[in-house]
Amino acid sequence: MATALSTSLSSGVKKEKSRTVAAKVFRNPLGWIGALIIVVFAFIALFAPLIAPVPDEIKSYGTTLTIPNRMIQVSFSPLPVIPDAKHILGVSADGYDIFFGLVWGARSAFLVSITVVAISLIIGLIIGILSGYFGGWADNVLMRFTDIIFAFPALVLLIVLVVVFKGGIMTIVFAFAAIGWGSYARVLRGEILKVKRLEYVDAARSLGANDFRIIMKHVLPNSLTTLLVLVSLDIGTTVVTFAGLSFIGIGAPAGFPDWGQLINLAKPWLTELNEQGQLKYWFTWVYPGIAILLYSLSWNMLGDAIRDATDPRSK
Amino acid sequence: MCLRDLTEYRLNKEGMVLTFIARRLLGLPLVMFGVSLLVFGVTQFLSPELRATAFIRSEKQINQIPTIIKEYGLDKDIFTQYWIWLKNILQGQLGWSSSSGRTVGDAISIYLPATVELALIAIIPIVLFGVIFGVIAGINRNKWPDQVGRIFSIVTYSLPTFLVGITLLAFFYGQLHLFEPGRLNTLVSLDAGLTTVDGYLLFPLIFKGQWFVVLDLLKHLVLPVITLTVVSSGGLMRVVRSSVIDQLEQDYVRTAKSKGLEQRTITYKHVFRNALIPVITLVGTLFFGLLNGAIITETVFNYPGIGSFAARAALQLDIPAVLGFALFAALVIAVSNLIVDLLYGVVDPRIRYD
Numbered sequence: 001m002a003t004a005l006s007t008s009l010s011s012g013v014k015k016e017k018s019r020t021v022a023a024k025v026f027r028n029p030l031g032w033i034g035a036l037i038i039v040v041f042a043f044i045a046l047f048a049p050l051i052a053p054v055p056d057e058i059k060s061y062g063t064t065l066t067i068p069n070r071m072i073q074v075s076f077s078p079l080p081v082i083p084d085a086k087h088i089l090g091v092s093a094d095g096y097d098i099f100f101g102l103v104w105g106a107r108s109a110f111l112v113s114i115t116v117v118a119i120s121l122i123i124g125l126i127i128g129i130l131s132g133y134f135g136g137w138a139d140n141v142l143m144r145f146t147d148i149i150f151a152f153p154a155l156v157l158l159i160v161l162v163v164v165f166k167g168g169i170m171t172i173v174f175a176f177a178a179i180g181w182g183s184y185a186r187v188l189r190g191e192i193l194k195v196k197r198l199e200y201v202d203a204a205r206s207l208g209a210n211d212f213r214i215i216m217k218h219v220l221p222n223s224l225t226t227l228l229v230l231v232s233l234d235i236g237t238t239v240v241t242f243a244g245l246s247f248i249g250i251g252a253p254a255g256f257p258d259w260g261q262l263i264n265l266a267k268p269w270l271t272e273l274n275e276q277g278q279l280k281y282w283f284t285w286v287y288p289g290i291a292i293l294l295y296s297l298s299w300n301m302l303g304d305a306i307r308d309a310t311d312p313r314s315k
Numbered sequence: 316m317c318l319r320d321l322t323e324y325r326l327n328k329e330g331m332v333l334t335f336i337a338r339r340l341l342g343l344p345l346v347m348f349g350v351s352l353l354v355f356g357v358t359q360f361l362s363p364e365l366r367a368t369a370f371i372r373s374e375k376q377i378n379q380i381p382t383i384i385k386e387y388g389l390d391k392d393i394f395t396q397y398w399i400w401l402k403n404i405l406q407g408q409l410g411w412s413s414s415s416g417r418t419v420g421d422a423i424s425i426y427l428p429a430t431v432e433l434a435l436i437a438i439i440p441i442v443l444f445g446v447i448f449g450v451i452a453g454i455n456r457n458k459w460p461d462q463v464g465r466i467f468s469i470v471t472y473s474l475p476t477f478l479v480g481i482t483l484l485a486f487f488y489g490q491l492h493l494f495e496p497g498r499l500n501t502l503v504s505l506d507a508g509l510t511t512v513d514g515y516l517l518f519p520l521i522f523k524g525q526w527f528v529v530l531d532l533l534k535h536l537v538l539p540v541i542t543l544t545v546v547s548s549g550g551l552m553r554v555v556r557s558s559v560i561d562q563l564e565q566d567y568v569r570t571a572k573s574k575g576l577e578q579r580t581i582t583y584k585h586v587f588r589n590a591l592i593p594v595i596t597l598v599g600t601l602f603f604g605l606l607n608g609a610i611i612t613e614t615v616f617n618y619p620g621i622g623s624f625a626a627r628a629a630l631q632l633d634i635p636a637v638l639g640f641a642l643f644a645a646l647v648i649a650v651s652n653l654i655v656d657l658l659y660g661v662v663d664p665r666i667r668y669d
Contacts, residue, residue: 144349147346148352148353153648159610159641160354162629163634164637166632243477244476247477248610248614248629263478270489271485273489279489297473300473
């Protein structure tokens with residue numbers, strides 16, 4: 001009876017708290033503008049088949065994560081083509097339709113970054129909990145392992161994994177996750193070490209709560225906002241880094257709808273001028289560039305707003 | 316405290332400092348041991364034949380692969396293999412880099428100087444920019460300079476390095492014909508009688524007084540340095556800002572104020588000194604950023620440094636070069652972290668040595 005009452009009370013308080021956090025996030029211009037841009041991208045990603053229908057000849061290339069493996073290819077010419085009525089954002093080098101690439105690129109940005117962060121988060125949660133809750137030699141080994149991963153610049157380690165394991169989008173997704181779980185594990189471990197010493201955990205244990213219940217009920221909710229901030233920032237960074245790999249030429253496979261790939265295709269034509277002495281092929285990199293910037297900016301803004309709402313010190 | 320106590324205290328303190336230094340120095344080989352295990356672990360996913368290609372220099376040697384596998388023990392058990400691999404690495408034998416036509420060790424030593432020059436020049440505007448605007452934001456907390464700074468740092472944090480780079484390149488080189496890519500104009504280098512654009516150029520040439528060439532080198536550094544400054548200074552700015560705010564809230568500031576000291580004096584004489592301590596750590600972590608950033612920045616501007624070498628190697632699946640670069644990058648970071656740790660102990664007397 002008493003426990004039931006206290007549980008319902010504490011869940012009420014928690015709901016109240018999370019509601020005020022959400023209200024704070026959306027009252028902050030950073031928060032609502034960020035969220036709005038994310039919603040627009042999500043809309044584009046969700047309705048990609050309607051906005052940029054996939055023609056039959058592309059379907060034969062198959063799909064990865066529901067994304068067609070090939071952009072609409074108009075020609076095999078290395079020269080980009082200036083936007084016209086049929087290709088409203090122009091055609092990139094190798095004849096890919098930029099509008100099609102941008103629309104489906106939104107879906108690949110979402111699916112790649114969310115898959116990466118989801119896998120990193122799950123691995124990070126498991127390892128963080130094992131490390132923090134049980135401590136001892138397991139903790140020591142696992143944390144030294146994260147030290148080793150953090151000893152490399154992320155991009156360098158990614159390049160190593162991508163070059164050695166080769167393969168397509170999924171290899172890169174796993175490479176990202178293999179590197180990305182460390183920060184989640186550390187946050188969770190730190191939180192658990194902190195919570196372990198608090199009195200209410202002792203109280204919960206003396207009431208007969210088992211370890212699993214304590215972690216689910218007391219540790220995770222407490223670290224939720226920190227993890228949310230990390231997730232939000234990570235989703236933005238993942239897309240930027242992924243585009244960086246594509247820019248070097250080891251990211252998305254040739255022809256896959258990906259913003260970074262479009263910029264990679266634009267590289268040879270960056271400085272080409274027209275008769276009036278203006279940049280001739282600016283559309284080949286400005287549009288995908290804006291897409292990447294807005295996507296990562298929106299997630300960073302949201303992450304920043306969440307941090308502001310939950311961390312009184314940052315105000 | 317009598318004199319004897321004092322000397323004892325000093326000796327104790329010195330002992331503590333020495334233990335601190337010794338522990339940090341020991342940490343370096345430990346981290347590098349872990350790093351070597353990871354990189355070696357990755358190579359184990361490659362077939363012995365593929366690992367053997369690290370030791371051949373041309374396709375003609377392909378039929379020697381079985382001999383190489385024997386010679387380097389690539390078919391032995393994992394412990395023997397690691398031992399042989401480690402011995403080679405420690406002697407600087409990182410294998411043959413097919414993408415640059417040199418041994419990996421040679422390639423690193425040839426391409427590194429250009430990157431060192433880029434990083435040394437870039438760190439100046441990054442630190443100046445980050446510190447000045449961070450301090451302004453911290454002092455004007457929640458007023459408009461702080462808000463502007465905040466938006467600036469979020470935007471630059473979100474900006475992909477390559478996007479900054481290609482935008483600058485398209486505009487300043489394509490449109491305005493200023494600042495060409497590369498490290499040195501071909502005509503200028505011929506004029507100066509340089510046979511190669513590798514190795515250290517900037518500092519020896521300043522020393523020799525060849526100002527014409529120095530000017531050309533600096534001109535080529537403008538766009539890469541702006542790129543690195545744009546993407547790296549935002550983070551530093553935020554750290555300096557919160558550090559200044561932290562210090563302004565300290566008790567000693569209140570004491571100084573109640574003693575009648577002017578806010579300006581307090582800020583410039585006391586707060587700054589303490590607030591800038593974390594900057595030292597950040598300058599260390601900036602090396603991460605610069606090594607990461609150098610890969611992309613040097614590729615954009617066709618700058619012949621170690622970063623564009625790594626990117627080229629990755630594109631051509633030159634595995635020995637990629638692995639060698641990774642080991643080298645980890646070593647650079649471990650050493651710079653060590654230096655930062657030690658410096659931190661010197662600068663901040665509150666640091667505890669135990």
